[in-house]
Amino acid sequence: MLIDARTLPTGETIETEICIVSAGPAGNTLAREFTSADFRVCLLESGGLEFDPNTHRDRLGRQKVKLHWCGNDIDIHTIKRSQDILKEEIARSGIGQLEIDRDGNQPELIHPGTHHHMGTTRMHDDPTQGVVDRNCQVHGISNLFIAGSSVFPTGGYANPTLSIVALAIRLADHLKKLMTSQAV
Known part of the structure; x- marks a missing residue:
């Protein structure tokens, strides 16, 4: 099974046998090879992973990794900038005004149903x-x-x-x- 970490809700924890960080084309090819051998593979661009002594072991006896998906500063900057551009264009076109409710909080990186x-x-x-x-x-x-x-x-x-x-x-x-x- 191939798991693309970008499709997971922020903060979700999963168990996987193989995690490929900063995958790129070579990582995608490698992931396909592992999934064809029935491994659970996770592609991760940013975030973190750790070996958790409480997680189960895979069929070869290796410890599974615990993945914590999270966005990075570039993701947050991109979201905020996209919102600002949309707000400016709506005002410029005369359609109306867009209010962005940030309250000093970071925008949600992944909202359920938007994967x-x-x-x-x-x-x-x-x-x-x-x-x-x-x-x-x-x-x-x-x-x-x-x-x-x-x-x-x-x-x-x-x-x-x-x-x-x-x-x-x-x-x-x-x-x-x-x-x-x-x-x-």
Whole structure:
């Protein structure tokens, strides 16, 4: 089982047999290998993990890790900045006013019901840094394309649905051009 820590509620603790920290493309490949061997694997970009003497051991007798998912300073800054930009744009457009209720507290990083899997097939021009190129084509495979939030290198604060739709339309246009040029 593959667990993407970004999909867990903030502060949730889980037990896993393998934890890959700062995964990236190589970590994703490694995670797939472990999950195919029936290990519970967790991908973690930030946060922490610890070996807890009270946790169970895996089938090889190794202690399972205890994972504490939490956001980092960049996540919090990104959320606050996104809120501020939205507030400014709503006011500028004359639609109305947006009040952001922070009360000096940090924004919620993950609100239940807002989990979106992102970053598992990241987009990057360099095949060592990502799975697909800027046209959503899998590096090294001429007829395989991926469109969805998994190609986003990072997640934003808002639901990614409109960005996914825009990406899919962009890919459809690209594929149409490819097919037209190959038919000639």
